[in-house]
Structures are given as C-alpha cells and as structure tokens.
Amino acid sequence: MKKRQKIIFICTGNSCRSQMAEGFLKYYANNIYDVFSAGSHPSKVNQNAITVMKELNIDISEHTSDSIDYYINMGIDIVITVCNNAKQICPLFPGELKRIHWNIKDPFKGWETNPTQLNDFRKTRDEIKGYITEFLNIME
Numbered sequence: 001m002k003k004r005q006k007i008i009f010i011c012t013g014n015s016c017r018s019q020m021a022e023g024f025l026k027y028y029a030n031n032i033y034d035v036f037s038a039g040s041h042p043s044k045v046n047q048n049a050i051t052v053m054k055e056l057n058i059d060i061s062e063h064t065s066d067s068i069d070y071y072i073n074m075g076i077d078i079v080i081t082v083c084n085n086a087k088q089i090c091p092l093f094p095g096e097l098k099r100i101h102w103n104i105k106d107p108f109k110g111w112e113t114n115p116t117q118l119n120d121f122r123k124t125r126d127e128i129k130g131y132i133t134e135f136l137n138i139m140e
Contacts, residue, residue: 006034014039014065015046017082017104018124021084023053023060024132038068040085045112052121056129063093080135082128102131 007025009018014109018037025035042065050061079099104127106118 003005004032004034005038005076005079008071008076008083009035009037009080010039010068011042011082011106012085013039013108014042015044016106016108016121017128018047018122019037019045019060019063020053020128021050021080021082021132022063023058024129025135027058027130029136036066036074037063037070038066038070038071046111046121047110048107048117048121049125051113052118052125055096055122057126100135102128104128104131 008130009025011018014037018039022035022037025033029114030037037097045060045063049101050059069125072093074093076097078098078100079093082102082104084103104124107117107124109117109120
C-alpha cells in the first residue's frame, strides 16, 4: 500500500487562506492525503472563512490555527504556500519534498464578522477551490 502523502498549506496568520485550502483538500481527498495548515504568526480561524466554506457544506469550524514549527519534523511531503510572505519566510522542512506556491490575495480586513466582507472571502474561496481542483488533476 502506498504511503499517504502529508501536505501542509502555509500562510502568515493561518486564519483564512490556508484554512480554506486545508478544508477543500480534506473534503475532496482526505482518503488520499494527510492535510494540515499552519502559519508563521498563527492567530485563530476567521469566522468569515468558516461562514463562506459552510456555504459549500465544508465545515472548518473545528480547525485550529497552528505554528509552522509544530509540523517541521512530521515528514511533510508537499508544502504549499498561499501568499508571498509565507513563501519568503517559510522554513526549510527536512527531507525531500515538493514546494508549490500560490499567491492568493488576503481577504482579511479585521476580526469582526461583517457581512459586507463575505464577498471578498467568497472570491478567495473560489480561487482556492480552483487551485485545489488543478492540484488534484495534476496529482492523479
């Protein structure tokens, strides 16, 4: 049996983009990959990200915002950075691994759950969904 690859999505705060990417990949391919997300400066999962993912029946409300350091020695196979800042500061994971970079605009404008911000989060969500779909097509 083939070893399940470990994939981590990395951004700065681990509150929006990396959380949504983790949610999508778990939803579409949890039987194939072990999926994680982390941040260089973790905070908490943004309520707006939870809301727009729930619109697609993907629940990320139980996700936690974690530090990259927690995953450094977990045998990660694929590191996907979802912002330029994360790409620049991403530590080196040991071993052979694949690095992928997606520069996705941050929808975060603050912690308040403001319905007017949801459109920005939806745009980001839909962009991430496109990247995930493309990633899965390439990895098949």
